[in-house]
Amino acid sequence: MSIKGKAYIAGIYEHPTRHAPDKSVWQLHAEVAKGALEDAGLTNKDVDGLFIAGDANGGLWPMTDYLGLKPRHVDSTETGGCSYIIALGHAAQAIALGKCSVALITLAGKPRTSPPAPRAQGAEADFETAFGATTHNAYGMAAMRHMHDYGTTSEQLAWIKVAASHHAQYNPHAMLKDVVTVEDVLNSPMISDPLRRMDCCVVTDGGGALIVTTEEIAKSLKKPLVRLIGHGEAMKGPRGGKDLDLTYSAGVWSGPRAFEEAGVTPQDMKYASIYDSFTITVLMQLEDLGFCKKGEGGKFVSDGNLISGVGKLPFNTDGGGLCSNHPINRGGMTKILEAVRQLRGEAHPKLQVPNCDLAIAHGTGGLLGVRHAASTAILERV
Amino acid sequence: MTEAKKYPTPQGNPETQPFWDAAKDGKFLIMRCTTCGDAHFFPRSICPFCFSDKTEWEESSGEGEIYTYSHMRKSATGPYVIAYVTLKEGPSVQTNIVDCDPTTVKIGQKVKVVWKPTDGAPLPFFTPA
Numbered sequence: 001m002s003i004k005g006k007a008y009i010a011g012i013y014e015h016p017t018r019h020a021p022d023k024s025v026w027q028l029h030a031e032v033a034k035g036a037l038e039d040a041g042l043t044n045k046d047v048d049g050l051f052i053a054g055d056a057n058g059g060l061w062p063m064t065d066y067l068g069l070k071p072r073h074v075d076s077t078e079t080g081g082c083s084y085i086i087a088l089g090h091a092a093q094a095i096a097l098g099k100c101s102v103a104l105i106t107l108a109g110k111p112r113t114s115p116p117a118p119r120a121q122g123a124e125a126d127f128e129t130a131f132g133a134t135t136h137n138a139y140g141m142a143a144m145r146h147m148h149d150y151g152t153t154s155e156q157l158a159w160i161k162v163a164a165s166h167h168a169q170y171n172p173h174a175m176l177k178d179v180v181t182v183e184d185v186l187n188s189p190m191i192s193d194p195l196r197r198m199d200c201c202v203v204t205d206g207g208g209a210l211i212v213t214t215e216e217i218a219k220s221l222k223k224p225l226v227r228l229i230g231h232g233e234a235m236k237g238p239r240g241g242k243d244l245d246l247t248y249s250a251g252v253w254s255g256p257r258a259f260e261e262a263g264v265t266p267q268d269m270k271y272a273s274i275y276d277s278f279t280i281t282v283l284m285q286l287e288d289l290g291f292c293k294k295g296e297g298g299k300f301v302s303d304g305n306l307i308s309g310v311g312k313l314p315f316n317t318d319g320g321g322l323c324s325n326h327p328i329n330r331g332g333m334t335k336i337l338e339a340v341r342q343l344r345g346e347a348h349p350k351l352q353v354p355n356c357d358l359a360i361a362h363g364t365g366g367l368l369g370v371r372h373a374a375s376t377a378i379l380e381r382v
Numbered sequence: 383m384t385e386a387k388k389y390p391t392p393q394g395n396p397e398t399q400p401f402w403d404a405a406k407d408g409k410f411l412i413m414r415c416t417t418c419g420d421a422h423f424f425p426r427s428i429c430p431f432c433f434s435d436k437t438e439w440e441e442s443s444g445e446g447e448i449y450t451y452s453h454m455r456k457s458a459t460g461p462y463v464i465a466y467v468t469l470k471e472g473p474s475v476q477t478n479i480v481d482c483d484p485t486t487v488k489i490g491q492k493v494k495v496v497w498k499p500t501d502g503a504p505l506p507f508f509t510p511a
Binding site: 125246 | 474
């Protein structure tokens with residue numbers, strides 16, 4: 001039993017806003033849902049599966065009611081920023097089993113207007129809260145150890161931001177459109193060692209949505225056919241503090257699961273959407289997914305290797321979370337959206353990968369240096 | 383300054399209360415499984431490695447070395463250094479490195495536990511040994 005080729009992404013939408021003080025969070029969810037349904041050529045009456053995550057305030061009850069849906073399959077799996085990549089896999093499972101035929105996945109929020117409520121804690125609370133783990137310093141701790149073990153440098157991390165900025169200059173909706181240099185990144189203020197401001201993603205209001213459906217329905221619609229052929233998910237944490245190793249992510253498990261299901265390898269990928277909450281996130285995930293050997297990520301990302309039309313692995317051609325958009329501090333949705341644009345041939349002409357028929361969308365959710373999830377989706381243009 | 387910070391009071395629960403009771407006496411407890419022999423932290427009654435319920439409290443030396451760290455340059459409560467310290471007994475624990483110049487902190491540095499007060503039981507921080 002596999003989800004390979006069982007589910008198609010028929011509709012996509014990324015909200016153009018990056019600052020939405022005049023809209024409600026539910027309104028943003030509705031706007032992205034409407035956008036994705038219109039992109040697919042479907043309506044809310046067609047939706048029979050709803051997939052949301054922790055950004056949907058109040059959960060499934062208010063969202064289903066507010067959107068006027070009557071789903072026969074629902075899922076609110078919450079794994080932070082990669083929730084939407086996990087949701088894509090879960091939607092494909094539900095579609096493969098006939099539990100739903102038109103699945104809506106939404107993401108929306110307004111962290112730029114007002115900071116989101118802190119995530120509820122688990123058994124670790126008394127033993128960790130006081131120490132102030134945040135995204136910046138938890139990813140910083142992972143970066144620090146990676147530098148120690150493998151000699152990774154700040155210059156190498158900077159190349160990831162440089163590549164993203166080269167792409168963002170062509171995205172009219174990107175929050176940061178200026179092309180930056182390695183020196184610009186190194187001259188930006190230190191936030192949490194060794195990560196500087198330009199190693200960090202943007203904070204934006206906004207959202208995005210996906211419509212996932214059956215082969216039969218996808219073929220009845222007008223969009224180029226893009227289907228999911230492999231999917232993986234995994235979780236990682238300190239697990240009692242034994243043999244702690246922060247130099248790899250849960251992508252070492254989700255990646256191989258997805259590639260094996262798809263029957264392809266990292267080297268087959270024409271385009272890669274790689275979650276870029278921070279530059280170190282990209283570097284470690286590329287290693288973990290097998291685009292290069294562990295410890296060689298720094299060398300791999302250098303000298304423009306991630307710039308479309310320049311390097312060997314075009315990544316995040318929308319400008320990614322580092323420059324374009326990171327709605328509600330969750331980058332998984334936009335990773336899928338740009339991968340689908342590339343596969344459809346709808347990326348910016350300057351950045352469109354020729355004959356892009358295989359792509360990966362991969363993300364991390366939670367804190368890389370503490371507890372996190374990972375999810376990998378392998379997508380194919382039919 | 384780190385010293386002036388107000389830290390949250392540990393709430394405790396039936397499973398972890400012995401840790402906080404010992405903390406009041408300046409003892410840093412970890413949990414060891416007598417089935418697989420491995421120690422873990424934070425403490426759980428069922429071993430996270432072999433799932434045995436034969437776990438016992440053990441007093442740690444409170445000594446270890448820094449596995450990794452990050453110097454958070456700004457926050458609402460001022461700068462601080464978050465870190466993982468690998469205890470001599472094995473487990474790595476999340477903490478802050480305190481009572482030192484943050485710019486001198488290094489991976490591999492030897493550190494020892496230092497307790498900081500709350501309105502209840504104190505909390506385990508680490509400082510250069």
